[in-house]
Amino acid sequence: MSNKTPELSFEFFPPRTEKGVENLAAAHAELAKFEPEFFSVTFGAGGSTQDGTFDAVKSMIEAGSDTAPHISCVGSSQANIRSMIEGYLEIGVKRLVVLRGDLPSGMVERGDFSYASDLVTFIRREFGSDLLIEVAAYPDFHPESRNPKQDLENFKRKVDAGANSALTQYFYNADSYFSYVDEVTRMGVDVPIVPGIMPISNFATLVRFSDACGAELPRWIRARLEQYQDDEASLKAFGLDVVTHLCFDLLDNGVPGLHFYALNKVEPTKEICQRVGFQFKQ
Numbered sequence: 001m002s003n004k005t006p007e008l009s010f011e012f013f014p015p016r017t018e019k020g021v022e023n024l025a026a027a028h029a030e031l032a033k034f035e036p037e038f039f040s041v042t043f044g045a046g047g048s049t050q051d052g053t054f055d056a057v058k059s060m061i062e063a064g065s066d067t068a069p070h071i072s073c074v075g076s077s078q079a080n081i082r083s084m085i086e087g088y089l090e091i092g093v094k095r096l097v098v099l100r101g102d103l104p105s106g107m108v109e110r111g112d113f114s115y116a117s118d119l120v121t122f123i124r125r126e127f128g129s130d131l132l133i134e135v136a137a138y139p140d141f142h143p144e145s146r147n148p149k150q151d152l153e154n155f156k157r158k159v160d161a162g163a164n165s166a167l168t169q170y171f172y173n174a175d176s177y178f179s180y181v182d183e184v185t186r187m188g189v190d191v192p193i194v195p196g197i198m199p200i201s202n203f204a205t206l207v208r209f210s211d212a213c214g215a216e217l218p219r220w221i222r223a224r225l226e227q228y229q230d231d232e233a234s235l236k237a238f239g240l241d242v243v244t245h246l247c248f249d250l251l252d253n254g255v256p257g258l259h260f261y262a263l264n265k266v267e268p269t270k271e272i273c274q275r276v277g278f279q280f281k282q
């Protein structure tokens with residue numbers, strides 16, 4: 001594990017309404033006071049469009065933050081991806097979060113790329129080594145993977161293709177992260193693998209996300225959240241404690257940074273970052 005000061009990053013999704021644009025600008029301005037390494041903006045998830053991602057990334061870069069668009073290759077052609085990246089380079093993007101993405105229901109065309117590793121290879125071939133490339137890692141394993149060994153090998157393929165670092169799917173059991181990192185390190189992977197942190201503020205949303213993405217919600221956490229479903233204050237207090245404890249555990253063991261799924265909100269991300277000691281510059 002690294003001896004460097006751990007870096008922060010915050011992930012947002014592209015807003016779909018005027019009000020959403022305002023909320024995102026306010027959340028960005030507030031979380032920027034932590035002086036994070038970068039922000040990122042998702043693409044495609046929940047039906048969001050590339051235009052929405054582009055606009056959000058552009059406005060955060062104009063406000064002075066290094067901001068990385070997520071790009072996914074599922075259903076895309078090489079020409080599409082090339083022109084999308086050229087557009088991002090024009091507005092000053094220096095980092096990309098490179099993903100395969102999930103095939104929307106009803107869509108059958110896979111496009112020119114099968115896996116995220118193909119997209120990393122393409123970007124390195126077409127655009128050289130200047131862009132920083134983040135890829136996804138899954139400590140609880142990707143739901144489609146045949147077995148853990150193959151999932152780890154498939155992760156290594158993305159690094160071998162030229163990824164600079166990785167952001168993980170969220171998890172609540174630090175051991176799954178440490179075991180994942182140990183295993184890929186033994187396989188020769190030496191890029192930073194930054195834990196993805198999902199703050200807890202709503203039971204139903206968290207259960208839906210976790211079921212969809214294969215992140216394990218431990219039984220004891222699920223049971224407590226279920227118990228607090230109609231008691232928002234207790235649910236939030238419990239969620240804060242669980243996630244703060246997880247972050248302390250990760251930081252105490254030398255993780256390279258924390259990547260927060262901030263979901264376009266300041267809280268509870270800000271509170272957790274402050275509790276674990278990140279400096280907030282007023």
Ligand SMILES: Cc1cc2nc3c(=O)[nH]c(=O)nc-3n(C[C@H](O)[C@H](O)[C@H](O)COP(=O)(O)OP(=O)(O)OC[C@H]3O[C@@H](n4cnc5c(N)ncnc54)[C@H](O)[C@@H]3O)c2cc1C
Nearest residue numbers: 042043070099100101115116136142144145151154167169
């Ligand atoms: C940090 C983070 C951000 C995300 N942001 C977004 C987003 O903005 N938009 C969005 O739609 N989704 C997003 N996702 C979700 C992601 O798109 C899905 O999890 C998707 O199903 C897999 O994407 P991937 O890039 O990990 O795919 P891959 O690395 O391509 O892996 C997908 C599956 O294929 C397997 N695989 C890989 N290579 C091979 C091979 N050569 N042969 C056989 N099997 C192989 C892997 O083991 C895995 O099971 C994000 C996930 C994370 C962790």
